[in-house]
Amino acid sequence: MPHGEPPATERQLPVFEQRVVRARVVDAPAPDTFAAIRRVDFMRSPVIVAPNLARLAVDALRTPRRREVRAHRSVRLADLIGPQGGFEVIAEEPGRELVLGFVGRWWEPDYGRVDWDPGAPLSSISVPECGFGTWSFTVLPYDARTCVLLTEIRVHGTDERARRLFRRYWTAVGPFVRAMARPILSMIAAEARRRPEVPAQTSHRRNRV
Numbered sequence: 001m002p003h004g005e006p007p008a009t010e011r012q013l014p015v016f017e018q019r020v021v022r023a024r025v026v027d028a029p030a031p032d033t034f035a036a037i038r039r040v041d042f043m044r045s046p047v048i049v050a051p052n053l054a055r056l057a058v059d060a061l062r063t064p065r066r067r068e069v070r071a072h073r074s075v076r077l078a079d080l081i082g083p084q085g086g087f088e089v090i091a092e093e094p095g096r097e098l099v100l101g102f103v104g105r106w107w108e109p110d111y112g113r114v115d116w117d118p119g120a121p122l123s124s125i126s127v128p129e130c131g132f133g134t135w136s137f138t139v140l141p142y143d144a145r146t147c148v149l150l151t152e153i154r155v156h157g158t159d160e161r162a163r164r165l166f167r168r169y170w171t172a173v174g175p176f177v178r179a180m181a182r183p184i185l186s187m188i189a190a191e192a193r194r195r196p197e198v199p200a201q202t203s204h205r206r207n208r209v
Helices: 006-014 030-039 047-063 160-191
Strands: 016-028 088-091 097-104 129-145 146-157
Touching: 006 016, 006 088, 006 097, 006 129, 016 160, 030 129, 030 146, 030 160, 047 160, 146 160
Parallel strands: none
Antiparallel strands: 016 146, 088 097, 097 129, 129 146
16 A cells, blocks of 8 residues: 555445444564464354354244254355355455455345456446445554554445445444454454464484494
């Protein structure tokens, strides 16, 4: 992100109806913190597990053919990207900023996912009665051993009906989304402070004659 240029989230989705922003100081270098975003297991926090289990149960009740509720034991960023998770990477500045995008109807079963081109700006999507959103992570270095980690969620409806339906949905789930943001940052910070285990090297000594 060049100096003075707005973050990718702002360029992708400058207009939105809902927004959640959280930040924390991380006692780890910025590169380690950015790498930890992809390593952390989001399902380690009960604050994240409980609402997701509830959503799976509601979807099962609303969809007669889908009665079984399966919770993933481990969910990392890679599991959220692509057809299975529904998110796509729409912008990334390695070491500094990562932005995921999602297009769908959150109030429908399975989030009402919609096929879309992640190469096109979200603001150009015009699918009726649909919503699109961004979930971003930004790492700002403070010094060699400290950085600031931010996460932000933005959501925008493509028309008035979508915005009305999403407001109703957000009334129920918004408090849980806001509650999950801080645990996510805490888990990333803890992961960033962990030192990867280095395999022990076997020393070879020459035999003296």
